[in-house]
Amino acid sequence: MSLLTKPVSAEHISVHNNRPLIQCNCCLRIEQAQQAVTKSAWLQAANHIGWRHVQSEAFDIDVVCPSCVSDFNNPIRKPIKPIERASI
Ligand SMILES: [Zn+2]
Numbered sequence: 001m002s003l004l005t006k007p008v009s010a011e012h013i014s015v016h017n018n019r020p021l022i023q024c025n026c027c028l029r030i031e032q033a034q035q036a037v038t039k040s041a042w043l044q045a046a047n048h049i050g051w052r053h054v055q056s057e058a059f060d061i062d063v064v065c066p067s068c069v070s071d072f073n074n075p076i077r078k079p080i081k082p083i084e085r086a087s088i
Contacts, residue, residue: 005069012063020042022063025062027068049066050070
């Protein structure tokens with residue numbers, strides 16, 4: 001399965017109380033600006049930290065947060081176990 005990632009587009013940014021926000025369509029996590037910034041500045045920041053529009057043959061998801069994007073890229077990633085230490 002090939003995965004295509006593109007920058008998130010401005011239509012997927014909404015604005016509440018002058019503070020733009022973006023919501024992941026996978027885990028539904030919302031990230032909102034802490035202060036009033038322009039929609040385009042927020043969009044640029046979101047794309048900068050890894051928010052993406054993800055497409056494949058099977059699906060097309062408009063807004064995906066950085067952690068979900070990495071899950072898509074590593075579908076068989078195993079959980080990381082803390083190092084077990086024998087107490088002596
Ligand atoms: Zn997510």
